[in-house]
Amino acid sequence: MVNLADYKEMIIGSRVIEPGNSEKFRTGDWRSQVPVIDKSICISCLSCWIDCPDNCIVVDEDGLVDVKTTHCKGCGICSQVCPKDAITMKEDIA
Amino acid sequence: MSSKVGTDIAINGDGAVALAWKQINPDVVAAYPITPQTIIVEDFSKYVANGEVDTEFIDVESEHSALTLCSTSSSAGARTFTATASQGLAYMWEMLPITAAMRVPVMMAVANRTVSGPININNDHGDVMSARDTGWLSIFAENVQEAYDMSIIGPRIAEHHEVQLPILVNLDGFILTHAIERMTPLDTQHVRDFVGEFKPLYPLLDTDHPVTHNLMDGPLFYFPHKYQMVVAMNKALDVAREVFAEFAKISGREYHMVEEYRCDDADYIAIVLGSSFGTMKQAVDNLRDEGMKVGVAMPRVYRPWPADEIAALCKGKKAVIVMDRHLSIGAYGPMFPEVCASIAVNGKMPEMYNFIYGLGGADTMVSDFMSVYKTVEAGKANTINYLGVKE
Numbered sequence: 001m002v003n004l005a006d007y008k009e010m011i012i013g014s015r016v017i018e019p020g021n022s023e024k025f026r027t028g029d030w031r032s033q034v035p036v037i038d039k040s041i042c043i044s045c046l047s048c049w050i051d052c053p054d055n056c057i058v059v060d061e062d063g064l065v066d067v068k069t070t071h072c073k074g075c076g077i078c079s080q081v082c083p084k085d086a087i088t089m090k091e092d093i094a
Numbered sequence: 095m096s097s098k099v100g101t102d103i104a105i106n107g108d109g110a111v112a113l114a115w116k117q118i119n120p121d122v123v124a125a126y127p128i129t130p131q132t133i134i135v136e137d138f139s140k141y142v143a144n145g146e147v148d149t150e151f152i153d154v155e156s157e158h159s160a161l162t163l164c165s166t167s168s169s170a171g172a173r174t175f176t177a178t179a180s181q182g183l184a185y186m187w188e189m190l191p192i193t194a195a196m197r198v199p200v201m202m203a204v205a206n207r208t209v210s211g212p213i214n215i216n217n218d219h220g221d222v223m224s225a226r227d228t229g230w231l232s233i234f235a236e237n238v239q240e241a242y243d244m245s246i247i248g249p250r251i252a253e254h255h256e257v258q259l260p261i262l263v264n265l266d267g268f269i270l271t272h273a274i275e276r277m278t279p280l281d282t283q284h285v286r287d288f289v290g291e292f293k294p295l296y297p298l299l300d301t302d303h304p305v306t307h308n309l310m311d312g313p314l315f316y317f318p319h320k321y322q323m324v325v326a327m328n329k330a331l332d333v334a335r336e337v338f339a340e341f342a343k344i345s346g347r348e349y350h351m352v353e354e355y356r357c358d359d360a361d362y363i364a365i366v367l368g369s370s371f372g373t374m375k376q377a378v379d380n381l382r383d384e385g386m387k388v389g390v391a392m393p394r395v396y397r398p399w400p401a402d403e404i405a406a407l408c409k410g411k412k413a414v415i416v417m418d419r420h421l422s423i424g425a426y427g428p429m430f431p432e433v434c435a436s437i438a439v440n441g442k443m444p445e446m447y448n449f450i451y452g453l454g455g456a457d458t459m460v461s462d463f464m465s466v467y468k469t470v471e472a473g474k475a476n477t478i479n480y481l482g483v484k485e
């Protein structure tokens with residue numbers, strides 16, 4: 001059976017009554033591909049961090065990049081802008 | 095003590111709607127003039143100009159803008175009315191389902207008129223029937239008095255917090271809009287008390303509780319949001335019954351989900367909408383004098399569709415005749431399949447006949463309606479019949 005939202009828990013009229021709740025909207029659910037970073041090639045230039053439209057690239061204290069996948073849509077921009085081809089788009093089977 | 099009921103007046107249907115609006119004193123009215131609705135907004139704009147209401151009256155450049163303005167003004171938290179007809183309603187069409195899905199209780203008077211072409215400005219139900227699946231409540235008036243009464247009842251059903259759907263108040267173009275009839279208005283204070291204050295849900299102008307309206311729905315939410323409208327429509331059946339009962343107390347005028355005339359012991363009944371109900375009552379009286387057991391009924395509320403009442407009405411009848419003043423070309427009249435379905439899911443089918451009549455304002459007289467029953471009784475009717483068309 002298709003798994004739809006429960007109408008009883010939804011506000012009528014497609015309204016949002018809680019400001020700032022788009023953070024909870026997991027756009028990552030749409031994804032068919034996910035970026036995988038080869039940290040052995042990465043030079044920490046942060047091009048991917050700048051260009052990701054969804055703020056999905058995170059940087060740890062050591063300046064190393066990683067992907068936070070809750071909002072990553074799999075658009076592949078990060079893999080296109082990486083000067084070292086350190087990012088490969090892989091099928092997301094999760 | 096002031097009387098609930100005012101002195102009788104002579105007024106046309108459009109004037110009666112404008113008078114009801116004046117007594118309600120809505121916050122916002124936006125409209126674009128289109129025959130045969132024009133008198134509503136002309137009369138109402140005079141009330142505005144004379145300071146008899148404090149409504150914000152907004153002239154727009156088209157019906158599409160009128161309804162867009164109405165849906166957003168209602169979202170903001172203002173009681174909002176508009177009026178249209180025919181091509182004007184067609185021009186609003188894109189905003190009809192959006193307004194309903196926004197769950198804003200805008201009230202719109204529809205001076206029913208055919209939708210061209212061929213070019214024609216006369217009455218039939220082509221306009222409102224083309225809007226019937228858009229999620230609006232829809233109620234019909236038989237005469238000028240009812241056009242007034244339904245305009246007062248309309249907001250009460252639409253604005254109920256478990257309904258929150260926009261409403262179409264239908265009155266037959268020219269037949270009611272331009273004909274002067276005797277009417278008993280209510281006392282203004284009683285109208286205001288009855289309609290009450292508009293209490294919007296999550297209004298945009300409540301800046302202490304910021305909200306966003308009319309967002310995009312992904313597949314996960316779209317269908318459940320539509321289902322919420324189904325729930326609201328079902329609730330509107332109960333709400334309408336309650337509001338009719340309350341209205342009877344202040345006016346002495348009783349309305350029902352389905353109005354019946356001499357149906358109880360009838361073998362043949364017809365179902366019809368709007369002003370033709372009155373004409374058909376006369377046809378029924380004439381045929382009763384001739385000894386024919388006939389009756390006629392009108393769904394007062396067309397959306398939500400009163401399926402159970404229709405099924406109960408048709409139970410045990412020899413034949414049910416559905417009179418449609420619109421035609422779904424290539425199928426039936428719009429009401430015919432709905433009546434058939436209501437009966438079929440509830441019980442045994444009588445003989446079923448569909449008569450399409452009066453398109454584009456074609457005159458339909460008492461004698462024409464008498465011939466409908468007689469054709470059926472004589473076994474000469476087809477399943478679908480086009481009254482007066484030489485086939």
Ligand code: SF4
Nearest residue numbers: 052072073075076078
């Ligand atoms: S695939 Fe697109 S959304 Fe995901 S991390 Fe790369 S740039 Fe950001």
Ligand code: SF4
Nearest residue numbers: 042043045046048082
């Ligand atoms: S763009 Fe490539 S090299 Fe630069 S930080 Fe991102 S993964 Fe590393």
